[in-house]
Amino acid sequence: xxxxxxxxxxxxxxxxxxxxxxxxxxxxxxxxxxxxxxxxxxxxxxxxxxxxxxxxxxxxxxxxxxxxxxxxxxxxxxxxxxxxxxxxxxxxxxxxxxxxxxxxxxxxxxxxxxxxxxxxxxxxxxxxxxxxxxxxxxxxxxxxxxxxxxxxxxxxxxxxxxxxxxxxxxxxxxxxxxxxxxxxxxxxxxxxxxxxxxxxxxxxxxxxxxxxxxxxxxxxxxxxxxxxxxxxxxxxxxxxxxxxxxxxxxxxxxxxxxxxxxxxxxxxxxxxxxxxxxxxxxxxxxxxxxxxxxxxxxxxxxxxxxxxxxxxxxxxxxxxxxxxxxxxxxxxxxxxxxxxxxxxxxxxxxxxxxxxxxxxxxxxxxxxxxxxxxxxxxxxxxxxxxxxxxxxxxxxxxxxxxxxxxxxxxxxxxxxxxxxxxxxxxxxxxxxxxxxxxxxxxxxxxxxxx
Amino acid sequence: xxxxxxxxxxxxxxxxxxxxxxxxxxxxxxxxxxxxxxxxxxxxxxxxxxxxxxxxxxxxxxxxxxxxxxxxxxxxxxxxxxxxxxxxxxxxxxxxxxxxxxxxxxxxxxxxxxxxxxxxxxxxxxxxxxxxxxxxxxxxxxxxxxxxxxxxxxxxxxxxxxxxxxxxxxxxxxxxxxxxxxxxxxxxxxxxxxxxxxxxxxxxxxxxxxxxxxxxxxxxxxxxxxxxxxxxxxxxxxxxxxxxxxxxxxxxxxxxxxxxxxxxxxxxxxxxxxxxxxxxxxxxxxxxxxxxxxxxxxxxxxxxxxxxxxxxxxxxxxxxxxxxxxxxxxxxxxxxxxxxxxxxxxxxxxxxxxxxxxxxxxxxxxxxxxxxxxxxxxxxxxxxxxxxxxxxxxxxxxxxxxxxxxxxxxxxxxxxxxxxxxxxxxxxxxxxxxxxxxxxxxxxxxxxxx
Numbered sequence: 001x002x003x004x005x006x007x008x009x010x011x012x013x014x015x016x017x018x019x020x021x022x023x024x025x026x027x028x029x030x031x032x033x034x035x036x037x038x039x040x041x042x043x044x045x046x047x048x049x050x051x052x053x054x055x056x057x058x059x060x061x062x063x064x065x066x067x068x069x070x071x072x073x074x075x076x077x078x079x080x081x082x083x084x085x086x087x088x089x090x091x092x093x094x095x096x097x098x099x100x101x102x103x104x105x106x107x108x109x110x111x112x113x114x115x116x117x118x119x120x121x122x123x124x125x126x127x128x129x130x131x132x133x134x135x136x137x138x139x140x141x142x143x144x145x146x147x148x149x150x151x152x153x154x155x156x157x158x159x160x161x162x163x164x165x166x167x168x169x170x171x172x173x174x175x176x177x178x179x180x181x182x183x184x185x186x187x188x189x190x191x192x193x194x195x196x197x198x199x200x201x202x203x204x205x206x207x208x209x210x211x212x213x214x215x216x217x218x219x220x221x222x223x224x225x226x227x228x229x230x231x232x233x234x235x236x237x238x239x240x241x242x243x244x245x246x247x248x249x250x251x252x253x254x255x256x257x258x259x260x261x262x263x264x265x266x267x268x269x270x271x272x273x274x275x276x277x278x279x280x281x282x283x284x285x286x287x288x289x290x291x292x293x294x295x296x297x298x299x300x301x302x303x304x305x306x307x308x309x310x311x312x313x314x315x316x317x318x319x320x321x322x323x324x325x326x327x328x329x330x331x332x333x334x335x336x337x338x339x340x341x342x343x344x345x346x347x348x349x350x351x352x353x354x355x356x357x358x359x360x361x362x363x364x365x366x367x368x369x370x371x372x373x374x375x376x377x378x379x380x381x382x383x384x385x386x387x388x389x390x391x392x393x394x395x396x397x398x399x400x401x402x403x404x405x406x407x408x409x410x411x412x413x414x415x416x417x418x419x420x421x422x423x424x425x426x427x428x429x430x431x432x433x434x435x436x437x438x439x440x441x442x443x444x445x446x447x448x449x450x
Numbered sequence: 451x452x453x454x455x456x457x458x459x460x461x462x463x464x465x466x467x468x469x470x471x472x473x474x475x476x477x478x479x480x481x482x483x484x485x486x487x488x489x490x491x492x493x494x495x496x497x498x499x500x501x502x503x504x505x506x507x508x509x510x511x512x513x514x515x516x517x518x519x520x521x522x523x524x525x526x527x528x529x530x531x532x533x534x535x536x537x538x539x540x541x542x543x544x545x546x547x548x549x550x551x552x553x554x555x556x557x558x559x560x561x562x563x564x565x566x567x568x569x570x571x572x573x574x575x576x577x578x579x580x581x582x583x584x585x586x587x588x589x590x591x592x593x594x595x596x597x598x599x600x601x602x603x604x605x606x607x608x609x610x611x612x613x614x615x616x617x618x619x620x621x622x623x624x625x626x627x628x629x630x631x632x633x634x635x636x637x638x639x640x641x642x643x644x645x646x647x648x649x650x651x652x653x654x655x656x657x658x659x660x661x662x663x664x665x666x667x668x669x670x671x672x673x674x675x676x677x678x679x680x681x682x683x684x685x686x687x688x689x690x691x692x693x694x695x696x697x698x699x700x701x702x703x704x705x706x707x708x709x710x711x712x713x714x715x716x717x718x719x720x721x722x723x724x725x726x727x728x729x730x731x732x733x734x735x736x737x738x739x740x741x742x743x744x745x746x747x748x749x750x751x752x753x754x755x756x757x758x759x760x761x762x763x764x765x766x767x768x769x770x771x772x773x774x775x776x777x778x779x780x781x782x783x784x785x786x787x788x789x790x791x792x793x794x795x796x797x798x799x800x801x802x803x804x805x806x807x808x809x810x811x812x813x814x815x816x817x818x819x820x821x822x823x824x825x826x827x828x829x830x831x832x833x834x835x836x837x838x839x840x841x842x843x844x845x846x847x848x849x850x851x852x853x854x855x856x857x858x859x860x861x862x863x864x865x866x867x868x869x870x871x872x873x874x875x876x877x878x879x880x881x882x883x884x885x886x887x888x889x890x891x892x893x894x895x896x897x898x899x900x
Contacts, residue, residue, distance in 0.1 A: 164623065172631070175633070175731045176633045176686075176731050177633075178633055179629070179630070179631050179632075180629070180630040180631075180632075181622070181627070181628065181629050181630075182628050182630075183625070183627075183628055236626075281625045281626050
C-alpha cells in the first residue's frame with residue numbers, strides 16, 4: 001500500500017485551492033473526489049448554490065498564489081443591494097465606498113479552473129473515489145472506486161469534503177468531539193431571469209437584487225451570459241407562504257404575482273423551473289476539535305454556514321490562507337503543531353461568521369425594506385467617511401477587510417448598540433445629517449474601553 | 451431475506467424493557483446486540499456507570515409489566531444525600547419525605563434480568579450482531595456477524611442503541627436532521643470502597659454520599675455486596691485538580707488525602723484502581739426528529755444526558771411507558787402516527803431533563819456544601835408539607851412524581867426565583883422557620899398566573 005504525503009478529500013473550491021498552495025511548496029498532494037471528472041460538462045449539482053460572491057478575503061487567498069488576475073474576468077462586480085418593493089420600486093444601498101464590490105461568480109466554472117490549475121501544478125487527481133471510512137489511528141482512507149474497495153494511507157489527511165464530510169464523520173465517533181448540525185426553518189429554490197430578447201441583462205447587473213418580504217425573500221445575482229440566478233428563500237412549512245403550500249403552476253404564479261410581480265414579468269419559464277428544481281435545505285455546522293493527529297477539517301467540513309453573508313467560500317479560502325501563513329512560520333515538518341495552532345486561532349473567527357450569517361438573514365429579508373434601515377446605513381457610511389479608522393461598518397469589516405471575523409463581530413456589536421440609540425431619536429429621518437458625529441465616536445471609544 | 455416485524459437495536463436496559471412490552475402485545479420482536487451474550491460473566495464495560503439510581507418513573511415502567519417486585523430485592527434505598535466536608539464531618543439532606551428514596555442498583559445485574567425476562571417472554575435475541583448501516587428507505591439493517599455481512603429488513607426499527615446509536619448515525623445523514631453532541635469539561639473515574647474487614651458497609655448504605663469540592667466532587671453509591679461504587683468527577687485539564695495532572699500513585703494519594711481524607715481511609719486499593727481504571731467522558735446529546743418513517747430513536751440514542759440527576763435510565767424507561775400508552779390508544783397498525791405523536795409529546799420533556807441534568811452538576815459539586823443550601827431545602831420541605839399540591843420541590847417533581855419533565859422544569863424555575871428572594875433575607879438562617887409561608891405560596895400563584 002503506497003503512502004501518500006498529503007491526501008485532500010474533496011475537489012471543491014477549498015480542496016482545489018489548498019492543493020495548489022501545498023504543491024507550490026513541493027509537497028506530494030493527491031485530491032480524492034467522489035464525483036467523476038466532469039470538467040467537460042455543464043455544472044449541475046443539487047443542493048448547492050450556483051453563484052458565489054467573492055470578496056476581499058477570497059481575493060487575498062487567490063492573489064497569494066497568483067490566481068487573482070485569472071479569475072477576475074469571470075466575475076461581475078456588485079456595488080450594492082438593489083431593493084425591490086412590492087410595487088416594483090427599487091432603491092440602491094451601496095455595500096461600501098465607491099468601487100468596493102462583491103463579485104458574482106459561477107461555482108461550476110470557478111471550480112473547474114481551480115481543478116485545472118491544480119492539475120497543471122502537478123497535483124494528483126483521483127476522481128470517482130468515494131470515501132467510505134477513515135481510520136484515524138493509522139491514517140488510512142477507505143474508498144469505493146471502480147466497484148471495489150481501495151485503501152490508501154497518508155502522512156497527512158485534509159477533509160475539505162464539505163458539510164457531509166467523511167473525515168468529520170470519523171472524528172465524530174471519537175471521545176470529546178463536540179458537534180452540532182442545525183437546519184434553519186427556511187429552504188431555497190434556484191430559478192432564472194434569462195437575458196432579454198435583445199440579449200441584454202433584464203436588471204442592473206452591478207447589484208445584488210433583493211425582494212425582501214419579511215419572513216421570506218427572493219434574491220438575484222448576475223451571470224456572464226446576461227442571465228440572473230434567482231434564489232427564493234421560504235419557510236418549508238407552517239406559514240401562509242411556504243414551500244409546502246406551493247404545489248402546482250397556479251400556486252407558483254399566484255405567489256410571484258402577489259409578492260414579486262416585477263421579477264415575475266422577467267421569468268418566462270418560472271413555473272416549469274419551480275416545479276422541476278429541487279427545494280434545498282440550509283445547514284449550520286459547528287464542531288471542535290478540527291484536528292486529530294495529522295488529520296484536519298477545513299472549510300464547510302468544519303464550519304458550514306448559511307449563505308446570507310456571502311462568506312462561506314471566502315471563509316474557506318481564508319482558512320487556506322491562514323493555514324499557509326502558519327506553515328510559512330513553522331514549516332512542513334510539524335503538522336500537529338501547525339494544525340493545533342490553526343484550529344485554536346481560527347475557531348473563534350469561524351464561530352463569529354457562522355453567527356453573523358444566521359443574523360444577516362433577518363436583515364436581508366426584513367430590515368432592508370425599512371426606510372430607517374437606509375438612513376442607518378447612511379449614518380454609518382458618513383461615520384466611516386469622517387473617521388475611517390474608528391468606525392467601520394460591520395459589513396465592511398467582514399467583506400472589505402481581512403480583520404479577524406471575531407474582532408469584526410465584537411466591534412460590530414458595540415456599534416450596533418450605539419446605532420440603536422441613535423436611531424431611537426424620533427426625528428432621525430429629518431436630522432440624520434446634522435447629528436453630532438464626534439459624540440457618536442466618543443461613545444464608541446467609551447464602549448471599547450469597558 | 452426474512453422480514454422481521456420489530457427489530458430493536460441494543461439489548462441494554464431500554465431495549466430489553468421495550469422488547470418485553472412489545473412481546474406482551476403479541477408482536478414478533480428481535481433484539482440485535484453488538485456484544486456477545488455475556489450473561490454468565492461478570493459485568494464490565496468501559497465508559498458507562500456501574501450503578502444506577504432507580505426512581506419513580508423507572509419503577510412505574512417496570513410495574514406496568516409486573517417486574518417491580520422482581521427487581522426490588524436487588525435495589526438499595528437511599529433516602530437522601532450525605533454530604534462529607536473536608537474534615538470528614540457529614541450532614542444529611544433528605545431527598546423528599548420520609549420513605550421517599552431513590553434505589554441504587556447494579557447496571558449489569560439489572561440488565562441481565564431484563565434480558566432473561568425478554569427471552570422468557572419469547573423475544574428473539576441476536577447477540578454479536580454489530581449494526582454497520584441502516585437503509586432508511588427500505589428499512590434494511592446491515593450487521594457484521596460471524597465474520598460476515600448479514601442483511602435484515604424489518605417493518606419497524608427501534609434504535610435503543612445508546613449514545614453512539616447506529617440508527618441515529620444513519621438519520622444524521624438525512625436532510626433536516628438537527629443534531630448536537632457536546633462533551634462537558636469534566637470526566638469521571640470509578641473506584642471502590644470495599645466492605646469492612648467485618649463484612650459491613652463502611653458508610654451508611656441508605657444514602658448517596660457526596661464529597662462536594664466546588665469544581666469537582668466524589669460520590670458513592672451502595673452495592674448489595676456491602677461495597678460502595680465511588681465516582682470521581684474532575685475536569686480533564688486546565689485547573690489545579692484535574693485528571694491531566696494525576697499521573698502516578700503519589701499524585702492520587704495526595705489528592706485524596708487533601709480533599710477526601712475520610713474516604714481515602716476506606717479505600718485500600720485506591721491508587722492501583724485509579725491507575726488501572728479508565729477515565730471516561732460525559733456527553734449530552736439532543737436531536738430531532740427521532741422518527742424516519744417506521745424507524746424510531748429511543749433512550750440515550752435520542753437524548754443522552756449527563757448523570758447528575760440520576761434520570762438517564764428513568765427517562766428511557768418513561769420513554770417506553772409513554773410509547774406504550776400511545777399504542778394503547780392507537781394500536782399497532784399505525785406506527786408512523788404513534789411515532790410522530792411520541793416524538794412531539796416527548797421532546798420538550800427530554801430537553802428539560804437534559805438541561806436539568808447539566809444544571810444539577812453545579813448543585814451537587816458546589817451548592818450542597820453551602821450551609822444556606824440546607825436551610826433552603828428545609829424551607830422548601832416545609833412549604834411542601836404545608837401546601838403539598840402547590841409547592842413541590844423540583845427534585846421531588848423530577849424524582850418522586852411522573853409529572854412531565856417540562857412542567858417540572860417550568861414550575862421549578864418559578865420556585866427558584868421566589869426562593870432566591872427568600873434567601874436574600876440576611877437573617878434567613880435564624881428566621882427560616884418563622885417566615886410568612888402563606889405569602890410565599892401567594893407569590894408562586896401570582897408568578898404562575900403571568
